[in-house]
Amino acid sequence: MPNFVGRDSRLKWLSSLVFILSSLVFTLSSAYAEAPRVVPTILDSIPHEQSHFTQGLSFDGKEMIETTGLYGKSGLYRRTLDGKILDSARIEERYFGEGSVALGDEIYYLTWKSHKAFIYSRKPFKKKGEFRIPTEGWGLTLWRDQLLMSNGSDELLQIAPGGFDVSGIIKVHDGRYSIKLLNELEVVGNILYANIWQTDLIAEIELPSGKVLRYIDFSKKAGEIREKFPGVDVLNGIAYDGKNFWITGKLWPQIYKVKF
Numbered sequence: 001m002p003n004f005v006g007r008d009s010r011l012k013w014l015s016s017l018v019f020i021l022s023s024l025v026f027t028l029s030s031a032y033a034e035a036p037r038v039v040p041t042i043l044d045s046i047p048h049e050q051s052h053f054t055q056g057l058s059f060d061g062k063e064m065i066e067t068t069g070l071y072g073k074s075g076l077y078r079r080t081l082d083g084k085i086l087d088s089a090r091i092e093e094r095y096f097g098e099g100s101v102a103l104g105d106e107i108y109y110l111t112w113k114s115h116k117a118f119i120y121s122r123k124p125f126k127k128k129g130e131f132r133i134p135t136e137g138w139g140l141t142l143w144r145d146q147l148l149m150s151n152g153s154d155e156l157l158q159i160a161p162g163g164f165d166v167s168g169i170i171k172v173h174d175g176r177y178s179i180k181l182l183n184e185l186e187v188v189g190n191i192l193y194a195n196i197w198q199t200d201l202i203a204e205i206e207l208p209s210g211k212v213l214r215y216i217d218f219s220k221k222a223g224e225i226r227e228k229f230p231g232v233d234v235l236n237g238i239a240y241d242g243k244n245f246w247i248t249g250k251l252w253p254q255i256y257k258v259k260f
Helices: 008-031 218-227
Strands: 041-047 055-062 061-068 073-077 083-090 097-103 108-113 118-123 127-132 139-142 148-152 154-158 164-170 182-188 191-196 201-206 212-219 235-240 247-248 252-258
Touching: 041 235, 055 108, 055 182, 055 247, 073 097, 073 212, 097 182, 097 212, 139 182, 148 182, 182 235, 201 235
Parallel strands: 055 097, 055 235, 097 139
Antiparallel strands: 041 252, 055 061, 061 073, 073 083, 097 108, 108 118, 118 127, 139 148, 148 154, 154 164, 182 191, 191 201, 201 212, 235 247, 247 252
């Protein structure tokens, strides 16, 4: 085993090991999966702030809303497609930001381990309040006027806005196998798209059954990005503009316009 020197080196090595092991486990289990894999077609790309540890990505009209993570670096951003930041807000350093979604005049912004979510005004960003979440917060989207939240398991929590009580749970599966590590989320109609953490896959999930219909396999492009930019992290971030999907990752230099 190589002798890694320094905390950052050890963390990078550990992160790489976790990625390899997680990918291997998923590859072995998916050998028995039923859902097919498809490769997306890349149509275009736009610049992405490479310091952004992307946790949530969505469209608000022609603008994008992005939420980022890491302790001391988590924040909420409104940006144009050419990369101009129109508005931003940072959360306290003790919180690790996660996914987000806009509903009405508000934006809900999850935290990871604090069992807490923040409420911001949509324009301009201003903190209005907070509410408790029952588990870790990972990804967040909106389906049938309810919040749909992932927490790293195979469960999607349906949360009623207002009282913020859990009204239902959807278990995600591919055949007989539970699909865990669901991360960033995006809903189009009754189809949910979910990043699977520590893989280069996006699961296309039927709602409300939780059945995986297929996997969007971004591994070829992700491999090219990692080779050119060794410091990037995992694929994470799915936004839909009404016609095409936009995909990125944590610390990635680009957001990619794709179809699949």
